[in-house]
Amino acid sequence: MLIPNMNYSHLKTSYLFYNIAQRTKAYLAEHPDKKLLRLGIGDVSLPLCDAVIKGLHQAAEDQADASTFNGYMPECGAPFLRTAVAEHYRGRGVQVADDEVFISSGASDELGDILDLFDRSNRSLIIEPAYPAYVDANVMAGREIVHVPSSLDNGFLPLPDENTAAELIYICSPNNPTGAVFDREKLKAWVDFANAGGSVILFDAAYEAFIEDESLPRSIFEIEGARTCAIEICSLSKTAGFTGTRLGYTVIPHELERCGMKLNDMWVRNRTTKTNGVSYIIQRAACEVFTPEGQRQIHENINIYKNNAKTIMKALDAAGIEYTGGKNAPYIWLRCPGGMGSWEFFDKLLNEMQIVGTPGEGFGRCGEGFFRFSTFGSPEDTEEAARRLAKL
Numbered sequence: 001m002l003i004p005n006m007n008y009s010h011l012k013t014s015y016l017f018y019n020i021a022q023r024t025k026a027y028l029a030e031h032p033d034k035k036l037l038r039l040g041i042g043d044v045s046l047p048l049c050d051a052v053i054k055g056l057h058q059a060a061e062d063q064a065d066a067s068t069f070n071g072y073m074p075e076c077g078a079p080f081l082r083t084a085v086a087e088h089y090r091g092r093g094v095q096v097a098d099d100e101v102f103i104s105s106g107a108s109d110e111l112g113d114i115l116d117l118f119d120r121s122n123r124s125l126i127i128e129p130a131y132p133a134y135v136d137a138n139v140m141a142g143r144e145i146v147h148v149p150s151s152l153d154n155g156f157l158p159l160p161d162e163n164t165a166a167e168l169i170y171i172c173s174p175n176n177p178t179g180a181v182f183d184r185e186k187l188k189a190w191v192d193f194a195n196a197g198g199s200v201i202l203f204d205a206a207y208e209a210f211i212e213d214e215s216l217p218r219s220i221f222e223i224e225g226a227r228t229c230a231i232e233i234c235s236l237s238k239t240a241g242f243t244g245t246r247l248g249y250t251v252i253p254h255e256l257e258r259c260g261m262k263l264n265d266m267w268v269r270n271r272t273t274k275t276n277g278v279s280y281i282i283q284r285a286a287c288e289v290f291t292p293e294g295q296r297q298i299h300e301n302i303n304i305y306k307n308n309a310k311t312i313m314k315a316l317d318a319a320g321i322e323y324t325g326g327k328n329a330p331y332i333w334l335r336c337p338g339g340m341g342s343w344e345f346f347d348k349l350l351n352e353m354q355i356v357g358t359p360g361e362g363f364g365r366c367g368e369g370f371f372r373f374s375t376f377g378s379p380e381d382t383e384e385a386a387r388r389l390a391k392l
Helices: 006-010 016-030 050-062 079-091 107-117 132-140 184-197 263-274 280-289 292-319 342-353 379-391
Strands: 101-104 124-128 145-149 168-172 200-204 230-235 248-251 323-325 331-335 370-374
Touching (some): 006 132, 101 107, 107 132, 107 200, 107 263, 124 132, 132 145, 168 184, 184 200, 280 292, 292 323, 292 379, 342 370
Parallel strands (some): 124 145, 168 200, 200 230
Antiparallel strands (some): 101 248, 230 248, 331 370
16 A cells, blocks of 8 residues: 655645735635735746846757757756856855856755755754745655744844754745844854754855845855855845746855765765756856856846835834844845734735735744735835835
8 A cells, every 4th residue: 555755744734825825816806906016925026137038049049959959968067057156156255166066946946855865863953934945845854843933132043052953954044034144153153053063054045146235144155164064055046037947056065074975975966866957048048147247137136126125124114113134135024013913914914905925924933923025026016015005
């Protein structure tokens, strides 16, 4: 008799964003004349930049000619893109070798797949509020989860203490959903803790391009000691608008070793067994992101999203609502006004203001009473949402 993975029975009945979509769908069915202002799911609204589009077109043309045609790509990534990513790091003063970079179809995929490297007996530490896929991926794998709560009191940036114990440590900075960013001192505390106990940090750097404060680290490998305890997972989804194009990259240093096994070598073996690589067309287009012109163009788009953040923050400041994020992150995390619960506030915004956000409860227990706004909408919708928030 076939036995399914019974860990799935321990998952919540529905994924956070699916629940939001269902409530939104029901509202529109009853009010088809209403326009919703969507500040919820973190999907981008601006198109791919010109440099990337030209790269896509050229790569498609390459596939039409036998002399430039590409079939299966190297499972760990095309050499031209691995080099481009590594040089991008090196240009920021972070030493990364080309063969320490692995090209993926996106950070979400990689954050789940990377668990293959670790025994199921290893516990996973998750700082909450947290991106719900961290929790769900570990529940599916049958792992014990160590929940570390954070709050406004510590700026949603908790530090390890004598009661902290786990073999895997998830850190997202800038954080989704709180927008909080670890400074060098706090990140060093986690690196030292991981090295002391033999833990491995899974560092989600999906939003690093939104950091404007130069004193804040954009990569964990800016921190001394990180090369012996950390894996960094990044994405072009929000950096360059690749949410529908799908490309990310993972950095695993050669020095990262446990029980005599090098995790870089293990990941090569995993990728060459479980994948056939990312398509040539997507990788060639992604390479344009790391050119000087590509960097200029994607930062023009990022600045539009950052201006959206300023618009929302101005409305919240005027209303006297407490929040984190916005300046160095594309998310704003606010305390629900009037002591409302997060789903209560969601319904109020939806029904009275036609604004869709994300209830904090969906990011863990300590997210109750908080709410997340995404800044990836159009400037026009964001400005209208800010006006409606001011009225509310």
